[in-house]
Amino acid sequence: MKRFPSLPLLLVLPLLALGLSLSAQYPGWQQEADYTMDITMDAEPHQYSGIMELVYTNHSPDRLDRIPFHLFFNAFQPGSMMDVRSRNIVDPDRRVGDRIVNLPEDEWGWIRVHTARVGKTEAEFTTQGTIGWLDLPKALAPGKKVRIHLEWDAQVPRQVRRSGWMNAQGVEFSMTQWYPKACEYDHHGWHTNPYIGREFHGIWGDFDVTIHMPAAYMIGGTGVLQNPEDCGHGYGEGPTPTDGMIDWHFVAEDVIDFAWAADPDFVHKTLEVEGGPTLHFIHQADTSYGAWEELPAIAARAMQYYGEHVGPYPWEQYTVIEGGDGGMEYPMCTLVRGNRNLRSLVGVTAHEMAHAWFQGLLATNESLHEWMDEGFTSWVESEFLAEEFNESRDQPHYWAYGGYLNLVRDGGEEPLSTHADHYVTNRAYGTGAYSKGEVLLNQLAAVIGQEARDAGIRRYYDEWAFKHPGPIDFKRVMERESGLELDTYFQYMLNSTHHVDVAITAVRVTEDSTFIDLERMGKLPLPVDLHITAADGQVMDHHIPQVVTQGHRPLAKGEALLPVWPWTHPTYTVALAGSMPGCTVEVDAAKWTADADRSNNRVELSSGVLQEWRREGGNR
Ligand SMILES: [Zn+2]
Structure with missing residues (x-):
C-alpha cells in the first residue's frame, strides 16, 4: 500500500496544497515512467530477452520530440567510455582498471533494442554507447x-x-542497471x-x-513478489519447482x-x-557466512533509527541481497558483497540502507550533487553505527574528517x-562525495x-521527499530551520576548496585582563567556539559569530557571546576581564x-604567573 500520495496526485494538486514547502528549485512538476516488463533469461x-x-x-511544460534511454550494459565492451x-x-579503480578491455566477446555486456513502437506506430531507436534515443x-x-x-x-x-x-563470491546474476531505463528530464533539461x-x-x-x-x-530484488506460492525457494508455502522455468x-x-x-x-x-x-535477507548458503545470522536484528534497528532521525520508510519491504561488488544501493534493496565479518557486513548494510532515504526517496541528481546522496548517507550511517556499537561517541565522523583533511593537505x-x-x-x-559531504552536514x-541541524534533516525529508531536491533547496530548509543566512557556508563548501583553520597566535595575561x-589561517570563515579552562578548573565557553550568517546559533547554558569576526579580518582579539x-x-x-x-588550536599556559605567550611565526 502506498503511504504517500501517488506522484500524479501530487502533481495535480494545486500549489496551495504543497504550500510554502515549494521553493525556487522545485518547479512543481516531474516526469513519470511506469514500466511493465517481461524478461526471459x-x-x-x-543472455536474456526483454519486452x-x-x-x-x-x-513538463515542454514538447518532447524524443526520449533517451540508458543502456548501461553497453559500457562493458572494449573501447566504451567506461573502459577508456x-x-x-590517474588513479584507476582496481575493481575496473583494464578488466573491460580484456573481456572476451562472450563476456561483454550489450543491449540491442530491435523493436520500438510508440502507440501502434513503428519508431526509430538509435544507440550510441550507453544511451539510446527513441x-x-x-x-x-x-x-x-x-x-x-x-x-x-541483451547479454x-x-x-x-x-x-x-x-561476482567474486560466485553469485551468478547481479542484475543491476540492466534494462533500457528512461533518462530523467527535469527543469534543468535532459540528463x-x-x-x-x-x-x-x-x-x-x-x-x-x-x-x-x-x-x-x-531471485531477490526491488519490489514485492506477487506470486510466492509459485516460486518456492522458501518464499511461499509451496514446493520449489524442480525443472522448467519459474x-x-x-x-x-x-x-x-x-x-x-x-x-x-x-x-x-x-x-x-x-x-x-518487512526485511528480507538473501545470501548464498555457505556456513562461513555466520555474520548473516546476526545481521537481521541490527538491520531492523538501523531501519528504525533512520525512520526516527530522517523520516518514515515508505515502502513495505527492504531486501539485503548478496551480490555485486562492495555495496550498492537500489530502491527497496541493496546488493552487497556477502563474505564479511559482522562489523563489515553491518557497516555496508547500514550505509546502503540509508541510501533508501537520500537516493531512493529524496533522489537528488547524484551525478550533479553526489555529496547530497553519498555524503548525507554516510553521515546518518556514521551516527547509527556510533550508537549501535557504542563507539567513537565523541566524534562519530572521525574517519570522514580524517579522509577529507588528508585530501586537503595533499592539495588533491x-x-x-x-x-x-x-x-x-x-x-x-x-573523498569529496562521501567524506566532505559527511563533514558538510x-x-x-x-x-x-x-x-x-537535526530538526532540519527531518524537515528536509518532510518538504522534499519524492521531489528531487538540489543544493539550494537543502540550504533553504536549513536557513528556515535556523533563521540564519547560509550562503557563505554552502558557497565555500561546494564551490571552493578553501578549508577551516583557526589558530591561537598569542595569549597575554595581565593583572586584570x-x-x-586568533588568526584565520584557512579561508573558510566559520563561527568560532572558544573554550577556556582556568587554573582552578573553572570552564568558560565563548561563541564568536560570523557576520555573514546575520545571527548566531543558540548559545549553550553559561556560554558567552562575543562580537562578530568579519570574514575580511584575518585576526581577532578576545579581551576578557579578569586575570587567568x-x-x-x-x-x-x-x-x-x-x-x-x-x-594551533590549543594553548596551555605553563605556569600560574602573569605572562605573554606567542606562537612562533604567528606574531602579527
Ligand atoms: Zn553510498
Missing part, C-alpha cells in the same frame, strides 16, 4: 502520456563493476550521462516486472529503478520491523560542485547548532569543524 550464455510497455507521462576512462584516470513519431505535448513498446536482446557482462554474472560507472538520476514510477527464470534459481512477478511503486539478483545457492529469511517494513581536492563523472581523480570524487552544527589573539594565569585556551574543543591544523 537464458542462463547458460548469460517493455512503458507509459511515459510528460508533466577506467584505464586513463524518436517519437509525433511530439509529446505537455501533460500528455505516450505508450512505448520496446523489445530487446549480461561478466561482473566487473556492480552488474554482471559471477543523458553516458555510463562510466558512477552516479545515477532517475524518474519515479511503478514497475511491474515478470522474470522467467530456470527453476534452480532464487515466473517471478514483482511489483514496486514510486521507485526510481529496479534491480535484482539470482543464484541457485541463495537462502532466504525475513524479519518484520516493528511498525515498519576538487570542488564538490564538480559533476561526479568529471573529477580528475577517483580519490577526489570519493556534520559541521553545519557549528554554524546553526546541533538541534537546528586576559587577551587571546595558567589557563588553557582551546578553539573548537568539541571538534565540530574540519580544522585542518589542530596543533
Whole structure:
C-alpha cells in the first residue's frame, strides 16, 4: 500500500496544497515512467530477452520530440567510455582498471533494442554507447502520456563493476542497471550521462516486472513478489519447482529503478520491523557466512533509527541481497558483497540502507550533487553505527574528517560542485562525495547548532521527499530551520576548496585582563567556539559569530557571546576581564569543524604567573 500520495496526485494538486514547502528549485512538476516488463533469461550464455510497455507521462511544460534511454550494459565492451576512462584516470579503480578491455566477446555486456513502437506506430531507436534515443513519431505535448513498446536482446557482462554474472563470491546474476531505463528530464533539461560507472538520476514510477527464470534459481530484488506460492525457494508455502522455468512477478511503486539478483545457492529469511517494513535477507548458503545470522536484528534497528532521525520508510519491504561488488544501493534493496565479518557486513548494510532515504526517496541528481546522496548517507550511517556499537561517541565522523583533511593537505581536492563523472581523480570524487559531504552536514552544527541541524534533516525529508531536491533547496530548509543566512557556508563548501583553520597566535595575561589573539589561517570563515579552562578548573565557553550568517546559533547554558569576526579580518582579539594565569585556551574543543591544523588550536599556559605567550611565526 502506498503511504504517500501517488506522484500524479501530487502533481495535480494545486500549489496551495504543497504550500510554502515549494521553493525556487522545485518547479512543481516531474516526469513519470511506469514500466511493465517481461524478461526471459537464458542462463547458460548469460543472455536474456526483454519486452517493455512503458507509459511515459510528460508533466513538463515542454514538447518532447524524443526520449533517451540508458543502456548501461553497453559500457562493458572494449573501447566504451567506461573502459577508456577506467584505464586513463590517474588513479584507476582496481575493481575496473583494464578488466573491460580484456573481456572476451562472450563476456561483454550489450543491449540491442530491435523493436520500438510508440502507440501502434513503428519508431526509430538509435544507440550510441550507453544511451539510446527513441524518436517519437509525433511530439509529446505537455501533460500528455505516450505508450512505448520496446523489445530487446541483451547479454549480461561478466561482473566487473556492480552488474554482471559471477561476482567474486560466485553469485551468478547481479542484475543491476540492466534494462533500457528512461533518462530523467527535469527543469534543468535532459540528463543523458553516458555510463562510466558512477552516479545515477532517475524518474519515479511503478514497475511491474515478470522474470522467467530456470527453476534452480532464487531471485531477490526491488519490489514485492506477487506470486510466492509459485516460486518456492522458501518464499511461499509451496514446493520449489524442480525443472522448467519459474515466473517471478514483482511489483514496486514510486521507485526510481529496479534491480535484482539470482543464484541457485541463495537462502532466504525475513524479519518484520516493528511498525515498519518487512526485511528480507538473501545470501548464498555457505556456513562461513555466520555474520548473516546476526545481521537481521541490527538491520531492523538501523531501519528504525533512520525512520526516527530522517523520516518514515515508505515502502513495505527492504531486501539485503548478496551480490555485486562492495555495496550498492537500489530502491527497496541493496546488493552487497556477502563474505564479511559482522562489523563489515553491518557497516555496508547500514550505509546502503540509508541510501533508501537520500537516493531512493529524496533522489537528488547524484551525478550533479553526489555529496547530497553519498555524503548525507554516510553521515546518518556514521551516527547509527556510533550508537549501535557504542563507539567513537565523541566524534562519530572521525574517519570522514580524517579522509577529507588528508585530501586537503595533499592539495588533491576538487570542488564538490564538480559533476561526479568529471573529477580528475577517483580519490577526489570519493573523498569529496562521501567524506566532505559527511563533514558538510556534520559541521553545519557549528554554524546553526546541533538541534537546528537535526530538526532540519527531518524537515528536509518532510518538504522534499519524492521531489528531487538540489543544493539550494537543502540550504533553504536549513536557513528556515535556523533563521540564519547560509550562503557563505554552502558557497565555500561546494564551490571552493578553501578549508577551516583557526589558530591561537598569542595569549597575554595581565593583572586584570586576559587577551587571546586568533588568526584565520584557512579561508573558510566559520563561527568560532572558544573554550577556556582556568587554573582552578573553572570552564568558560565563548561563541564568536560570523557576520555573514546575520545571527548566531543558540548559545549553550553559561556560554558567552562575543562580537562578530568579519570574514575580511584575518585576526581577532578576545579581551576578557579578569586575570587567568595558567589557563588553557582551546578553539573548537568539541571538534565540530574540519580544522585542518589542530596543533594551533590549543594553548596551555605553563605556569600560574602573569605572562605573554606567542606562537612562533604567528606574531602579527
Ligand atoms: Zn553510498
